[in-house]
Amino acid sequence: MGWTRTATEVLHEGPFLSLRRDSVLRPDGSRGTYDHVTVEDGVRVVALDGKERVLLVEDDFYLQQRRVLHLPGGGAGGQDPRDAAARELREETGYVPGELRSLGVIDPLPSTTAARTHLFLATGLRSGPAHRDDTEIGMTVQWWEFTDAVEAVRAGRITEAGSVTALLLAASVTSS
Incomplete structure (x- = not known):
């Protein structure tokens, strides 16, 4: 796929969602972070x-x-x-x-x-x-x-x- 997650930090945990910051290796090989929301389908x-x-x-x-x-x-x-x-x-x-x-x-x-x-x-x-x-x-x-x-x-x-x-x-x- 090209993206690799190396770590995850939970920034907020609520009853319906969580906000996470992933440390990633991007498709070009550079390091970075990716913030995202985790909710149910x-x-x-x-x-x-x-x-x-x-x-x-x-x-x-x-x-x-x-x-x-x-x-x-x-x-x-x-x-x-x-x-x-x-x-x-x-x-x-x-x-x-x-x-x-x-x-x-x-x-x-x-x-x-x-x-x-x-x-x-x-x-x-x-x-x-x-x-x-x-x-x-x-x-x-x-x-x-x-x-x-x-x-x-x-x-x-x-x-x-x-x-x-x-x-x-x-x-x-x-x-x-």
């Missing part, structure tokens, strides 16, 4: 019903200082990504997928973290209770026409990386 779910509607959630995001419209999802929490996707969908929306199909995996911030986001298409939805955690208290669930959600990506209304990618991938899969 994430998941995003395009949940479609039989009427070509998609479930979206909207929530307050501290760093953006605004409400963000996005697909259900979150951290994998050490689970298999498929299991984590089903869990996140159920927790945030109350829906359980009958079928869960992988749309792929993305590296949303490859120079900042090795964490990946696993993308899924859920169909055959069954309703049940939502079980949100304390960080999701103000979250709302919305049904959107799938084509309107894809248009919201193009218009810049849906901007979260996993949601953008998953919606566009689902559009290419469902239109073929």
